[in-house]
Amino acid sequence: MTRGTGRGGNPAAPRSVDVARLAGVSQKTVSRVFNDEPYVSADVRRRVLEAAAQLGYRRNNAARALASGRTRSIGVVTLGTALYGPASLLMGVERVVRDTGYALRVVNTVEGDPAGVAGAVDSLLDQGVDGIVVSEPIDEEGPEADVFLRVDVPVLFLGAPSPVTSPTVLSAGGGADVMAGTATGHLLDLGHTTVHHLAGPQRWYAARDRLAGWRATLDAHGRDVPPVVEGDWSAASGYAAGRTLAEDGAVTAVFAANDDMAIGLIRALSEAGRRVPQDVSVVGFDDIPVAAYVTPPLTTVRQPFDAVAQEGLKHLVHAIENPAAQPLPAGDPPVDLIIRASTAPPPSRTRTAGSSPTGPGTAAVRAGAASSPTSPA
Numbered sequence: 001m002t003r004g005t006g007r008g009g010n011p012a013a014p015r016s017v018d019v020a021r022l023a024g025v026s027q028k029t030v031s032r033v034f035n036d037e038p039y040v041s042a043d044v045r046r047r048v049l050e051a052a053a054q055l056g057y058r059r060n061n062a063a064r065a066l067a068s069g070r071t072r073s074i075g076v077v078t079l080g081t082a083l084y085g086p087a088s089l090l091m092g093v094e095r096v097v098r099d100t101g102y103a104l105r106v107v108n109t110v111e112g113d114p115a116g117v118a119g120a121v122d123s124l125l126d127q128g129v130d131g132i133v134v135s136e137p138i139d140e141e142g143p144e145a146d147v148f149l150r151v152d153v154p155v156l157f158l159g160a161p162s163p164v165t166s167p168t169v170l171s172a173g174g175g176a177d178v179m180a181g182t183a184t185g186h187l188l189d190l191g192h193t194t195v196h197h198l199a200g201p202q203r204w205y206a207a208r209d210r211l212a213g214w215r216a217t218l219d220a221h222g223r224d225v226p227p228v229v230e231g232d233w234s235a236a237s238g239y240a241a242g243r244t245l246a247e248d249g250a251v252t253a254v255f256a257a258n259d260d261m262a263i264g265l266i267r268a269l270s271e272a273g274r275r276v277p278q279d280v281s282v283v284g285f286d287d288i289p290v291a292a293y294v295t296p297p298l299t300t301v302r303q304p305f306d307a308v309a310q311e312g313l314k315h316l317v318h319a320i321e322n323p324a325a326q327p328l329p330a331g332d333p334p335v336d337l338i339i340r341a342s343t344a345p346p347p348s349r350t351r352t353a354g355s356s357p358t359g360p361g362t363a364a365v366r367a368g369a370a371s372s373p374t375s376p377a
Contacts (some may be wrong), residue, residue: 014055023051036101073103074316075124077117078135080108083233084288085206085258085303086136089158089173092309093133100317105129121151131320133158133312139203154319156312160205168319170327172312175335176206179301180213182335183255183283185221186299190281191345192253194223198241198265199230200257210257210285231257235264242268245280252280252346259284259291259300266294266342277344287338297340304334 016034020027025044032040033048051057074097078090090106097104105127107120117137124132132151135158154168187195197214200207211228218225229244231237238261245251246269256262262284266276274280276296284291287302315328 014057016057018055019048019051019057022055023047071103071128071130072101073105073127073129074100074131074133074313074320075105075107075121075127075129076133076135077107077109077120077124077137079138080110083258084260084286085305088303088305089135089309092305093135093158093313095306096309096313100313102130102317125151125153129153131156131316133316135159136204136206139205154316154323156316158308158312160209167323168327170312170315170319172315172330173308174209175332176209177213177216179303179335179337180210180255180257180285181217182337183285183301184214184217186337186339187253187255187281187283187343188217188221188223190253190343192281193346194218194226195253195255196226196245196251197228198238198245198254198256198261199228200261201232202230207257214255226251231261233258233260235260235267237261238264239268241265243272245269246272246274252348253282253343254280255283255285257285259286259288259298262298262300262342263290263294266296266298277342279347281343281346283343287336291338292340296342299340299343300338302336302338304336307334 016030017027020030023030023044025048029040029044030048030052033045034052076090076093076097079086081087094104105124107123109116109120117134121132121134131154133156137157137159151164151166153166154170155164155166156170156172158171158173160174184195195214195218197211199211202208202211215225229241231241238256241261242265245254245265254262254265256265262282266282269276269280269282276282282298284298284300285303287300291298291300311331315330318325318328
């Protein structure tokens with residue numbers, strides 16, 4: 001790697017003019033390449049990037065921020081938790097932000113934090129971020145719960161938005177109600193009279209959306225809506241709920257709001273002598289890595305974390321860099337139901353030969369491994 005030298009022979013950081021000279025282009029062209037502007041040929045772009053790599057050139061983002069009024073950084077407010085969903089969504093955001101050339105600043109909140117999202121947003125604004133992502137917010141309590149945020153940068157909500165005033169408020173990652181409806185519809189299509197629901201904690205907007213989708217699907221099919229059993233996302237709470245549900249012989253199908261609770265539920269049912277899926281069918285939500293390897297392999301809804309992060313950050317960066325432009329059109333999140341061996345027709349129904357385990361109204365279903373957990377899901 002070649003580097004220039006400053007006064008006294010000390011190494012000096014290469015400048016864009018050095019890259020331009022080595023690549024045989026103008027300094028403006030170097031700027032266009034690193035700003036990812038159009039109207040630069042592939043050959044010129046390649047020469048500039050190769051010259052930059054050879055010299056060890058890095059953009060001076062501090063100088064660029066002074067010139068543009070932007071810091072080239074995006075702040076993320078996320079709930080400090082090891083739960084699979086929020087953690088996977090944060091990882092997806094990190095990957096996408098890295099590819100955009102922006103720096104990432106993360107502030108974690110915790111349940112019961114009196115400052116909550118408002119305090120985290122204030123912290124990021126103090127750091128001069130150009131945009132903010134609020135990931136999986138929950139319904140807060142306490143003196144800050146009703147604070148109406150006033151923010152002067154674009155804000156992207158991954159999940160239900162909180163009260164906020166901003167030049168641009170964006171949202172991505174919705175559709176949990178649709179996914180929950182697909183899971184519930186799958187069980188109804190198998191012939192179950194109704195579907196019980198093991199819900200997540202209702203302070204979480206995500207848990208409310210899944211409950212709403214389950215309820216709306218039962219209503220649309222004219223089915224009874226059983227009482228909801230609420231867990232706390234953990235396998236232990238699913239196990240506790242399963243011990244209660246196992247006592248009710250009328251229970252033949254359960255939709256759990258996440259996979260961990262579904263796994264605990266299945267353990268409790270099995271211990272009570274209720275076979276899955278012969279006696280009770282179970283569907284989870286998330287498709288955690290272990291879901292294909294439990295006994296039986298779990299039918300579940302796969303969340304498109306990377307796709308949500310990609311779509312949301314595309315809209316946020318567009319709003320940052322084109323403040324006067326109209327927002328980009330939003331896309332619908334995919335619904336991916338992974339059918340494995342934890343669901344079957346109810347014990348009172350004998351499936352006719354050649355009948356399908358799913359019926360009309362189950363959207364975007366992809367069959368997964370029913371007998372082999374090592375098959376591609």
